[in-house]
Amino acid sequence: MDVAIYMGVWGTYLILERKRINLHYFIWSLLLIFYLIAAIGYLVGFPDLTEWTEMWKINQSIFHPNFNLIPFQKIIDGSTLLNILFFIPLGVALPVMWPQFKRLPNTLLYGFLFSLTIEISQMFTFSRITDVNDLMMNTLGTLIGWLIVHYLFHWQAYADGQRMNRDYIIYPAIVMFCCFLI
Numbered sequence: 001m002d003v004a005i006y007m008g009v010w011g012t013y014l015i016l017e018r019k020r021i022n023l024h025y026f027i028w029s030l031l032l033i034f035y036l037i038a039a040i041g042y043l044v045g046f047p048d049l050t051e052w053t054e055m056w057k058i059n060q061s062i063f064h065p066n067f068n069l070i071p072f073q074k075i076i077d078g079s080t081l082l083n084i085l086f087f088i089p090l091g092v093a094l095p096v097m098w099p100q101f102k103r104l105p106n107t108l109l110y111g112f113l114f115s116l117t118i119e120i121s122q123m124f125t126f127s128r129i130t131d132v133n134d135l136m137m138n139t140l141g142t143l144i145g146w147l148i149v150h151y152l153f154h155w156q157a158y159a160d161g162q163r164m165n166r167d168y169i170i171y172p173a174i175v176m177f178c179c180f181l182i
Contacts, residue, residue, distance in 0.1 A: 006037050006178050013174060024157040025097065029167065032093045036175040039086065044118050045128035046179045055126070065123045068131040083137035084144065087111060091145020096155045098168050104146055111142025114172065121176075 010033050014021075021029070040046045052062045090111055094101035101107045115138035122128035149155055158165065 002041065002178075002182050003034075003037060005182060006033065006041070006175060009174050009178055010171070013170060022157070028093060028097050028157040029171070031089075032097065032171055033175065035089045035093070036172055040118070040172070040175050041179045041182075043086070044122070045125045046118070046121055046176065047124040048180050048182065051126060052124075062124055064126055066129045068129055068133065071132050071136065074133075080133065080137050083134050084141040087115065087138040087141025088145040088148070090114065091142035091147075092149050092155075093145075094142075094168065095146055095149045096157050098165060099158055101146075101168070102150075104143075104150075107146045108139060108143060110168065112139045115139060115142075117172075117176075 010029075047062070055062050091107060094107050094110055101110065112135070115135050118138075119130045119135055122130050
């Protein structure tokens with residue numbers, strides 16, 4: 001049911017914006033939306049209204065800062081590898097869908113800021129830790145994804161008229177908004 005709501009909001013956005021997109025861009029958009037739903041909605045512990053409502057009912061704060069700000073304090077483990085693998089699809093999708101992400105610095109900055117958004121949001125959940133290692137490994141995953149596209153596949157799904165396309169901001173915002181409400 002959740003996925004249907006996400007897809008409905010995304011479809012409504014496409015209709016309201018009267019987007020003219022090619023089939024490749026549509027397929028990549030669909031894949032990116034599913035990735036974002038899995039990532040934000042189910043894996044990273046994004047805050048939601050239900051959890052906040054429960055916290056308010058028992059007079060608990062919605063702000064639960066739990067930090068690890070010391071890099072590599074623990075030995076690299078399975079979660080480190082998962083953080084890297086988790087962000088590779090983002091590093092692939094960005095340069096495939098938007099020409100400004102053909103440049104590595106743009107892609108790395110986006111991956112870093114997206115990861116930072118997730119880590120900061122975890123301060124507003126009851127059971128998650130904001131971890132500098134996650135931030136670094138997520139950015140590394142974005143780099144690996146960019147390298148895959150840049151050196152191995154050279155995929156492209158954007159059309160010439162899409163230079164000003166800002167869906168890379170809208171798609172995560174839609175998913176985060178839905179995750180919070182659902």
